[in-house]
Amino acid sequence: MQSQQGQPQAVQYQQIIVNREAKSRVVAGIFGILLGGLGIHRFYLGYVGIGIAQIFVTIFTLGLGGLWGFIEGILILVKSGILVDAYGIPLAD
Numbered sequence: 442m443q444s445q446q447g448q449p450q451a452v453q454y455q456q457i458i459v460n461r462e463a464k465s466r467v468v469a470g471i472f473g474i475l476l477g478g479l480g481i482h483r484f485y486l487g488y489v490g491i492g493i494a495q496i497f498v499t500i501f502t503l504g505l506g507g508l509w510g511f512i513e514g515i516l517i518l519v520k521s522g523i524l525v526d527a528y529g530i531p532l533a534d
Contacts (some may be wrong), residue, residue, distance in 0.1 A: 463533035464526050470518035477510015482517070487527030 464486055473482035478499035480492030498506035516522025517532070525531050 461528055461530055463530050466517060466532035466534055469532060470514045473510050473514020473517055477514050478507025480510060482510060482514060486523060
């Protein structure tokens with residue numbers, strides 16, 4: 442960008458800071474147990490790609506892929522599975 446005199450002007454950028462709150466471990470675990478085949482717990486935690494994969498696995502295995510989400514839900518609740526969300530923020534109790 443140049444001024445009217447032909448001199449370059451400095452462009453200022455503003456940094457945006459996003460404050461993300463911790464997701465609930467209990468909510469993620471319950472989503473996994475009840476809706477794990479649809480990957481809802483993964484979407485809730487920000488893992489969109491894996492959530493989509495869980496949907497396809499559940500469809501292609503005629504529902505048996507739902508066990509994947511069910512087991513993950515239990516592991517989340519006993520603090521043995523997913524411990525952080527997609528942004529690296531630890532899950533809240």
